[in-house]
Amino acid sequence: xxxxxxxxxxxxxxxxxxxxxxxxxxxxxxxxxxxxxxxxxxxxxxxxxxxxxxxxxxxxxxxxxxxxxxxxxxxxxxxxxxxxxxxxxxxxxxxxx
Numbered sequence: 616x617x618x619x620x621x622x623x624x625x626x627x628x629x630x631x632x633x634x635x636x637x638x639x640x641x642x643x644x645x646x647x648x649x650x651x652x653x654x655x656x657x658x659x660x661x662x663x664x665x666x667x668x669x670x671x672x673x674x675x676x677x678x679x680x681x682x683x684x685x686x687x688x689x690x691x692x693x694x695x696x697x698x699x700x701x702x703x704x705x706x707x708x709x710x711x712x
Contacts, residue, residue, distance in 0.1 A: 644674060661687060670700040 648663045657663065657678055664677045673696065678688040691699075 641674060648676060668696050671696055
């Protein structure tokens with residue numbers, strides 16, 4: 616906590632921007648992830664994390680270790696995301712790298 620020259624008290628806390636949601640379903644999914652983490656549904660050592668796969672733009676939920684950040688499980692599975700990305704490339708007529 617800092618007190619500036621005028622005598623106002625300010626808190627030095629990082630500002631975390633609210634995520635931008637693509638639709639109502641995504642907003643609800645993030646809310647559910649937060650609620651499950653709050654009650655430690657997956658235990659005190661694990662938490663859920665919501666992200667978006669960069670290739671397919673599909674939502675991804677991972678169960679991770681709270682201490683290390685190591686991925687324990689993921690929905691949808693990594694292999695399924697690769698298959699979906701490959702199918703998308705085929706449909707668009709792109710070459711596979």
